[in-house]
Amino acid sequence: MSGAATWAEAVVPHLKALHLGFLALWVAGLFALPQMLARHDRTDLRAEFAQIRRATHYGYVWAITPAAVLAILTGGILIFLREAFTVWLFAKLVLVAGLVAVHAWAGHTIIAVAETDGEHEPPGPLAPTLVTVALVLGILFLVLAKPGLADLPLPRWLLAPLGHQLPFDVPSR
Ligand code: HEM
Numbered sequence: 001m002s003g004a005a006t007w008a009e010a011v012v013p014h015l016k017a018l019h020l021g022f023l024a025l026w027v028a029g030l031f032a033l034p035q036m037l038a039r040h041d042r043t044d045l046r047a048e049f050a051q052i053r054r055a056t057h058y059g060y061v062w063a064i065t066p067a068a069v070l071a072i073l074t075g076g077i078l079i080f081l082r083e084a085f086t087v088w089l090f091a092k093l094v095l096v097a098g099l100v101a102v103h104a105w106a107g108h109t110i111i112a113v114a115e116t117d118g119e120h121e122p123p124g125p126l127a128p129t130l131v132t133v134a135l136v137l138g139i140l141f142l143v144l145a146k147p148g149l150a151d152l153p154l155p156r157w158l159l160a161p162l163g164h165q166l167p168f169d170v171p172s173r
Contacts, residue, residue, distance in 0.1 A: 008081045015074055015081065021102050022071035029064030030132045033106040057111055066105055072096070085172035087149035092142040094122065098135045102128060 036056045038099070042049060075096075079089065109142075112120040 012078070013080055015078055019071060019074040022067045022074060025067035026064060026071050026103075027099075027132070027136055029059065029067065030102055030106070031129060033060065033064065033110075034123070034128040037109055037113065037122040038105070038125045040122045044117055053114055057114065060107060060110055064103070065107075070098070072117060073164060086145050086146070088142045089153060092139050095135050095138045095142070099132070099139075102132055102135070 033056065036059070039052050040049065040056070044052075072131060078084070109120075109122060113122050
């Protein structure tokens with residue numbers, strides 16, 4: 001066994017532990033944010049409204065977004081260390097993109113509720129929570145069962161380079 005392989009094998013369990021820790025924090029945040037947004041009630045005392053607004057904003061910026069970035073970073077490194085260039089991994093990334101969309105929607109809603117002076121009502125927590133549950137269960141199924149998806153019917157244009165030019169001009173160097 002080469003030195004590099006030994007090094008990579010030794011690092012994988014630690015990186016996986018970090019990956020799981022960061023994504024637990026991220027996903028917990030994606031469940032908490034819709035609940036917190038639903039508590040943005042302008043009929044509350046001004047100080048209480050400011051309190052929940054600040055907790056949501058700072059939680060998003062200083063805890064949930066960094067956890068998302070670090071979960072994705074550790075996952076990205078794991079792809080190369082585990083050489084996981086597989087169909088289940090790419091299917092997982094499509095679902096992770098869904099989680100990123102939920103994350104971006106929450107950020108957009110935090111700003112919209114805070115800055116439109118009552119014009120943007122926060123939505124109920126049910127729909128975003130159900131979407132997150134579906135995405136997380138799909139991801140966990142893919143990553144734990146690692147189904148062989150090699151026979152997945154894909155359109156031909158996804159399976160081979162088509163040799164097309166870009167639809168715009170680019171500099172020669
Ligand atoms: C861009 C984001 C992500 C990337 C690139 C990524 C990539 C990876 C890779 C390469 C592994 C190692 C797989 C193996 O050793 O066989 C892994 C493990 C794992 N990932 Fe992710 N991941 C990402 C996000 C997530 C998310 C959002 C979740 C859950 C909601 C998740 C759940 C897991 C779990 C549970 C494992 C451990 C699987 C095992 O050891 O059998 N990952 N991830």
